[in-house]
Amino acid sequence: MILPLAFLAGSGVDQLALQMLLVFGAAKLLAELAERVRMPGIVGGLLSGILLGPSLLNLIQYNDLLHALAELGVMFLLFQVGLEVKVSELLRVGKTALLVAVSGVLVPFVMGYAIYIGAKHPQAEALFMGAAMVATSVGITAQVLSSKGLLEHRTAKIILGAAIIDDVLGLLVLAVVSSMGEGKGIDYTGLLTTTVVSIGFVVAIAKYGTDAARIVVPKLAERMRVPESEYAIAVTFLFGMALLASVSGVAAIVGAFLAGMALAEIASKRLHTLVHGAGELMVPFFLASIGLQLDIHAFASGSSLAMGIAILIAAVNSKALGCGAAAWRLGWKDAARIGIGMVPRGEVGMVIAQIGISRGAIGQEAYGVAVFMAVMTTVVAPPLLNLVYKDIAKPAADVPPDEAPLHLG
Amino acid sequence: MILPLAFLAGSGVDQLALQMLLVFGAAKLLAELAERVRMPGIVGGLLSGILLGPSLLNLIQYNDLLHALAELGVMFLLFQVGLEVKVSELLRVGKTALLVAVSGVLVPFVMGYAIYIGAKHPQAEALFMGAAMVATSVGITAQVLSSKGLLEHRTAKIILGAAIIDDVLGLLVLAVVSSMGEGKGIDYTGLLTTTVVSIGFVVAIAKYGTDAARIVVPKLAERMRVPESEYAIAVTFLFGMALLASVSGVAAIVGAFLAGMALAEIASKRLHTLVHGAGELMVPFFLASIGLQLDIHAFASGSSLAMGIAILIAAVNSKALGCGAAAWRLGWKDAARIGIGMVPRGEVGMVIAQIGISRGAIGQEAYGVAVFMAVMTTVVAPPLLNLVYKDIAKPAADVPPDEAPLHLG
Numbered sequence: 132m133i134l135p136l137a138f139l140a141g142s143g144v145d146q147l148a149l150q151m152l153l154v155f156g157a158a159k160l161l162a163e164l165a166e167r168v169r170m171p172g173i174v175g176g177l178l179s180g181i182l183l184g185p186s187l188l189n190l191i192q193y194n195d196l197l198h199a200l201a202e203l204g205v206m207f208l209l210f211q212v213g214l215e216v217k218v219s220e221l222l223r224v225g226k227t228a229l230l231v232a233v234s235g236v237l238v239p240f241v242m243g244y245a246i247y248i249g250a251k252h253p254q255a256e257a258l259f260m261g262a263a264m265v266a267t268s269v270g271i272t273a274q275v276l277s278s279k280g281l282l283e284h285r286t287a288k289i290i291l292g293a294a295i296i297d298d299v300l301g302l303l304v305l306a307v308v309s310s311m312g313e314g315k316g317i318d319y320t321g322l323l324t325t326t327v328v329s330i331g332f333v334v335a336i337a338k339y340g341t342d343a344a345r346i347v348v349p350k351l352a353e354r355m356r357v358p359e360s361e362y363a364i365a366v367t368f369l370f371g372m373a374l375l376a377s378v379s380g381v382a383a384i385v386g387a388f389l390a391g392m393a394l395a396e397i398a399s400k401r402l403h404t405l406v407h408g409a410g411e412l413m414v415p416f417f418l419a420s421i422g423l424q425l426d427i428h429a430f431a432s433g434s435s436l437a438m439g440i441a442i443l444i445a446a447v448n449s450k451a452l453g454c455g456a457a458a459w460r461l462g463w464k465d466a467a468r469i470g471i472g473m474v475p476r477g478e479v480g481m482v483i484a485q486i487g488i489s490r491g492a493i494g495q496e497a498y499g500v501a502v503f504m505a506v507m508t509t510v511v512a513p514p515l516l517n518l519v520y521k522d523i524a525k526p527a528a529d530v531p532p533d534e535a536p537l538h539l540g
Numbered sequence: 541m542i543l544p545l546a547f548l549a550g551s552g553v554d555q556l557a558l559q560m561l562l563v564f565g566a567a568k569l570l571a572e573l574a575e576r577v578r579m580p581g582i583v584g585g586l587l588s589g590i591l592l593g594p595s596l597l598n599l600i601q602y603n604d605l606l607h608a609l610a611e612l613g614v615m616f617l618l619f620q621v622g623l624e625v626k627v628s629e630l631l632r633v634g635k636t637a638l639l640v641a642v643s644g645v646l647v648p649f650v651m652g653y654a655i656y657i658g659a660k661h662p663q664a665e666a667l668f669m670g671a672a673m674v675a676t677s678v679g680i681t682a683q684v685l686s687s688k689g690l691l692e693h694r695t696a697k698i699i700l701g702a703a704i705i706d707d708v709l710g711l712l713v714l715a716v717v718s719s720m721g722e723g724k725g726i727d728y729t730g731l732l733t734t735t736v737v738s739i740g741f742v743v744a745i746a747k748y749g750t751d752a753a754r755i756v757v758p759k760l761a762e763r764m765r766v767p768e769s770e771y772a773i774a775v776t777f778l779f780g781m782a783l784l785a786s787v788s789g790v791a792a793i794v795g796a797f798l799a800g801m802a803l804a805e806i807a808s809k810r811l812h813t814l815v816h817g818a819g820e821l822m823v824p825f826f827l828a829s830i831g832l833q834l835d836i837h838a839f840a841s842g843s844s845l846a847m848g849i850a851i852l853i854a855a856v857n858s859k860a861l862g863c864g865a866a867a868w869r870l871g872w873k874d875a876a877r878i879g880i881g882m883v884p885r886g887e888v889g890m891v892i893a894q895i896g897i898s899r900g901a902i903g904q905e906a907y908g909v910a911v912f913m914a915v916m917t918t919v920v921a922p923p924l925l926n927l928v929y930k931d932i933a934k935p936a937a938d939v940p941p942d943e944a945p946l947h948l949g
Contacts, residue, residue, distance in 0.1 A: 145786035147611050148795075152779035159772045166765040199605050202556050278767065356575040358687065359820055363568040366821060370561035377554035386557075401813070408817025411768055412775060 153191055157183055158415035171513035173274055176415055178510070180422020193423040197416060204417030205270045205478065206387040207410035210369050212273040212291070213391020214398050214406065215282045218341050221292050221392070224285060228292030230457040235293065235473050236300045238453030239264035242445045247497075250438065256497045258308040259487035263501040264446050265301050268477025269294035270384070270417065271509050275516045276472070279524045286465050289458065290472040291388070297473075298382050299329050305483060309490065325380045332379035333389065336372065340393030344368075348397055362405045365394055382479070421477050425506045429499030438496075439503040446504045447511065450474045468519045474512040480505030562600055566592055567824035580922035582683055585824055587919070589831020602832040606825060613826030614679045614887065615796040616819035619778050621682040621700070622800020623807050623815065624691045627750050630701050630801070633694060637701030639866040644702065644882050645709045647862030648673035651854045656906075659847065665906045667717040668896035672910040673855050674710050677886025678703035679793065679826065680918050684925045685881070688933040695874050698867065699881040704797070706882075707790050708738050714892060718899070734789045741788035742798065745781065749802030753777075757806055771814045774803060791888070830886055834915045838908030847905075848912040855913045856920065859883045877928045883921040889914030 161175030161182065183191045191197075221228075243264040247257035269291060276287045303326060310317045348368075352361040369390045376386025394402075430436040455470030484501035487493040493501070570584030570591065592600045600606075630637075652673035656666035678700065685696045712731060719726045757777075761770040778799045785795025803811075839845040864879030893910035896902040902910070 143786060143789060145611075145783060145792040147608055148615075148779050148782035148786060148792050151612075152776065152783050155779060156776045159766060159776060163764055163766045172766055195604065196608050199556055199608075202554075203560070206557075355572055357568060357572045357581055359816075362817070362820055367561065367565045367568060370557050370564060373554060373557035374561050377552060377557060380552060383554040383557050404810070404813045405817035405820060407768075408771070408814035409821045411771055411814060412818045 147196075150191065150196065153183060154179070154197065154419045155412075155415050158419050162415075171275055171278070171517055173271065173278075173418060173513050174510060176418030177422050177506070179415075180419035181425055181427075181506070182422070183419065184423035184425065186422070186425055186427035191423065193420065197420055197423065200413050200416035201420035201478070202383070202417075204410070204413035204415070204420075205384050206369065206373055207406065208270050208274060208414050208417065209384045209388040210391040211403075211406055211410050212277055212282065213388040213393075214395050214403060215277065216288065216291060216392050217395050218337050218392050221288050222337070224289045224292055227458060227461070228289050229296055231289060231293040231454045231469055231473070232296035232300060234457035235267070235297060235450055235454040236265050236304065239446060239449035240304065242449040243442065246441060246445055252497065255311075255492040256487075256494065258311055259483065259493045260442065260497060260501060262301070262304050262308045263476065263480045263483040263487070263505065264442075264449065265297070265304050266476045266479035266483055266505075267294045267297045267301075267450075267473050268475040268479050268505075268509060269297075271475040271477055271512060272472040272516065274414070275513050276520075279520060281520060281524065284523065285461075286468040286472065289469055293454065293469075293473060295333060295381075295385055295388070298385050298479075299326070299333070299380075301479070301483075302329060302380055305486070309486070309492075329380035332376065333381065333385065336386075336389040336393065340389060341396060344393040345397055348394065359405065361399060361402050365390075365398070365402055365406065366409075368394070417478075421481070421506055421509055424481055425502055426499070429495070430503070435496050435499060439500045442500050442504045443507050446476065446508050447474055450508075464519070468516075471512060471515045471519050474515070475509040476505040477509040478505075480508070556605075559600065559605065562592060563588070563606065563828045564821075564824050567828050571824075580684055580687070580926055582680065582687075582827060582922050583919060585827030586831050586915070588824075589828035590834055590836075590915070591831070592828065593832035593834065595831070595834055595836035600832065602829065606829055606832065609822050609825035610829035610887070611792070611826075613819070613822035613824070614793050615778065615782055616815065617679050617683060617823050617826065618793045618797040619800040620812075620815055620819050621686055621691065622797040622802075623804050623812060624686065625697065625700060625801050626804050627746050627801050630697050631746070633697045633701055636867060636870070637698050638705055640698060640702040640863045640878055640882070641705035641709060643866035644676070644706060644859055644863040645674045645713065648855060648858035649713065651858040652851065655850060655854055661906065664720075664901040665896075665903065667720055668892065668902045669851065669906060669910060671710070671713050671717045672885065672889045672892040672896070672914065673851070673858065674706070674713050675885045675888035675892055675914075676703045676706045676710075676859075676882050677884040677888050677914075677918060678706075680884040680886055680921060681881040681925065683823070684922050685929075688929060690929060690933065693932065694870075695867075695877040695881065698878055700797070702863065702878070702882065704742060704790075704794055707794050707888075708735070708742070710888070710892075711738060711789055714895070718895070718901075738789035741785065742790065742794065745795075745798040745802065749798060750805060753802040754806055757803065768814065770808060770811050774799075774807070774811055774815065775818075777803070826887075830890070830915055830918055833890055834911055835908070838904070839912070844905050844908060848909045851909050851913045852916050855885065855917050856883055859917075873928070877925075880921060880924045880928050883924070884918040885914040886918040887914075889917070 157179040158176040161179045162172035163175065165175030166172050182188055184193065240261040244257045244261035247260045248254070272290055276282055281287055303322060306322055306325065307317055348364055352364055357363055369387055372386035372390035373383035377383045430439060450473045451470035454473040455466040458466040458469045481502055484493070484498050484505065488498045566588040567585040570588045571581035572584065574584035575581050591597055593602065649670040653666045653670035656669045657663070681699055685691055690696055712735060715731055715734065716726055757773055761773055766772055778796055781795035781799035782792035783795070786792045839848060859882045860879035863882040864875040867875040867878045890911055893902070893907050893914065897907045
């Protein structure tokens with residue numbers, strides 16, 4: 132397969148079309164193969180990145196364009212998920228979600244820190260490894276649940292709510308860890324400001340977004356003369372909220388989710404389908420990008436592989452147990468669902484590892500371990516989710532085509 | 541407006557969301573304003589690039605990401621247009637389209653060359669200016685016609701057919717001009733190979749694509765277990781054809797158009813809407829990218845402005861008259877429609893100017909003139925098209941929402 136592609140590096144060849152074909156085609160092909168062996172299609176998308184990237188075929192380098200498409204993919208994914216979730220339902224599970232988030236931050240952080248300190252690594256590295264294990268990549272779980280038509284289930288709401296709170300907590304952990312790792316004192320005023328601004332943003336949009344949208348959007352859409360005005364407003368709102376979220380300190384995808392949620396009660400069927408068309412195109416890039424950033428050759432030595440596996444096991448169990456325990460009063464089944472739903476670290480864990488290596492707080496080996504943990508938690512979670520949700524998954528055939536759940540695998 | 545945006549250059553700000561919001565939001569806002577003064581919305585999209593770019597506010601630099609989104613936008617635009625066109629109808633107007641294309645290449649080339657030689661510019665520059673005036677940016681016209689529901693009209697078919705032939709002819713002109721500009725002999729064997737391969741590709745896909753798609757796609761889509769399998773197949777096919785087109789020597793968007801046309805007879809309504817969702821998101825980037833590449837400050841001297849206007853007038857008239865004359869037997873109304881429809885040079889004219897400047901064949905001033913001509917032909921064409929199609933445009937209200945024509949403005 133390498134030979135014919137070397138020929139494609141020639142000058143007349145559209146490199147954009149080549150990259151789009153390779154990533155999109157491989158992601159869909161592997162998703163199909165995954166479905167045929169009764170794995171979630173999303174696993175195929177994740178594996179396509181590992182296949183195309185430096186770990187195996189080395190056909191494609193992770194680059195700025197793929198990164199941007201991946202970011203757009205996860206923004207549209209969370210926006211779509213938001214469109215399916217009413218804010219009132221999310222607020223109803225707020226307390227449980229808060230408990231799940233806090234416990235799901237503490238247990239993984241302590242475990243990651245303890246393993247690295249126990250293995251006699253520097254304290255800065257142990258702090259960053261703990262922080263990387265705190266992250267939650269809600270996109271993966273949201274995708275699996277929406278493809279099963281399960282976003283209505285209370286566990287889905289708790290997972291989404293906890294993931295948003297997690298994002299704020301993760302921000303604080305990262306800030307603390309960064310100052311401690313650099314031997315500096317903690318800037319309490321800065322921390323407080325960040326906390327207040329980010330929580331304020333989330334609460335304000337969650338609380339008033341739906342009402343504001345209900346008043347403004349339908350009238351505006353009707354008065355506008357541009358065709359597909361509802362879609363134009365929705366996409367502008369999506370990017371505006373993503374931008375505001377990042378300004379206020381939380382992740383852009385949290386803004387995308389809040390934007391979707393604000394529109395959930397007024398979005399037309401056509402808007403759903405149009406957003407779905409953009410999402411289906413770009414989500415495979417989000418999935419592939421996670422695997423593309425893994426280089427399995429980082430585990431040349433047996434000791435780093437052993438550490439990677441130890442951290443992976445700790446990462447899966449600490450989230451599953453930490454979050455599951457916090458939701459124990461919902462019964463062990465729902466507790467297990469929530470615990471597993473919070474396992475994927477994905478792109479969020481990798482961003483923290485990248486911050487760590489760029490500041491010199493962690494070395495190449497710890498970076499490799501963190502990326503391995505982030506990728507593999509993301510690969511193992513969907514099959515586990517399949518298992519714990521098996522008895523309540525709606526068969527897709529029951530859903531009429533126009534109301535089909537979000538299928539983005 | 542500059543001040544608050546300077547603040548947004550800070551580290552916590554998601555630069556992707558910022559760029560997406562600025563370009564998408566401005567394009568839609570100006571499209572709305574354009575519609576309100578009875579101009580085509582597409583003009584607003586084009587002007588948004590001039591507004592945001594170095595010519596006016598200088599808020600945004602044209603960069604690799606915007607370029608990639610623009611390319612994706614025009615690929616999806618032509619793919620959508622292809623989905624509306626049956627190949628048999630295109631072949632029926634083949635001879636007229638060939639005449640239109642040939643005449644539309646010769647007249648502009650000779651005019652551009654003559655003006656530059658007359659103004660005592662070097663021969664290499666005159667050759668490149670002629671070549672830049674040969675290009676046709678079919679995306680702009682296709683967009684205007686599809687938003688009016690006029691893709692069924694015979695003039696639309698002739699414009700589309702002529703634009704594809706134009707692409708092959710433009711390729712040959714560029715090859716000849718490049719060798720002459722460098723004082724080298726013309727490589728006749730290479731030219732012949734390019735011609736045969738590119739024509740062979742277009743003819744093969746046009747002739748056998750529809751039948752092949754009819755046999756393969758529905759069965760494949762039905763057997764696949766991945767959700768939205770029809771869309772997954774269509775998008776993969778789109779990028780595959782775009783890639784093959786570029787390998788065989790023609791533009792990627794010609795491949796995208798042929799891919800759409802091959803699927804025209806079997807595409808479901810849902811496929812149309814999903815493709816539309818991706819297109820609506822990215823087409824504004826295509827439109828804005830054209831204006832973003834113009835720097836009006838290049839016309840600091842009166843003489844270069846005068847030359848720009850002279851070339852612009854020649855560019856509009858040479859295509860309108862050259863193509864109109866070739867379609868004269870259809871009556872003066874349709875001849876005028878076809879002539880005006882071929883006027884926009886857009887991104888294709890700019891690519892040729894870029895090749896010219898990168899090879900040292902043209903200077904900064906001639907480059908500025910060519911870009912000005914490419915942008916302004918694109919801005920003036922849509923209102924002129926509004927005018928010549930006024931008496932046959934379908935009112936949008938007659939079209940049921942799900943069969944609404946492609947609105948991408």
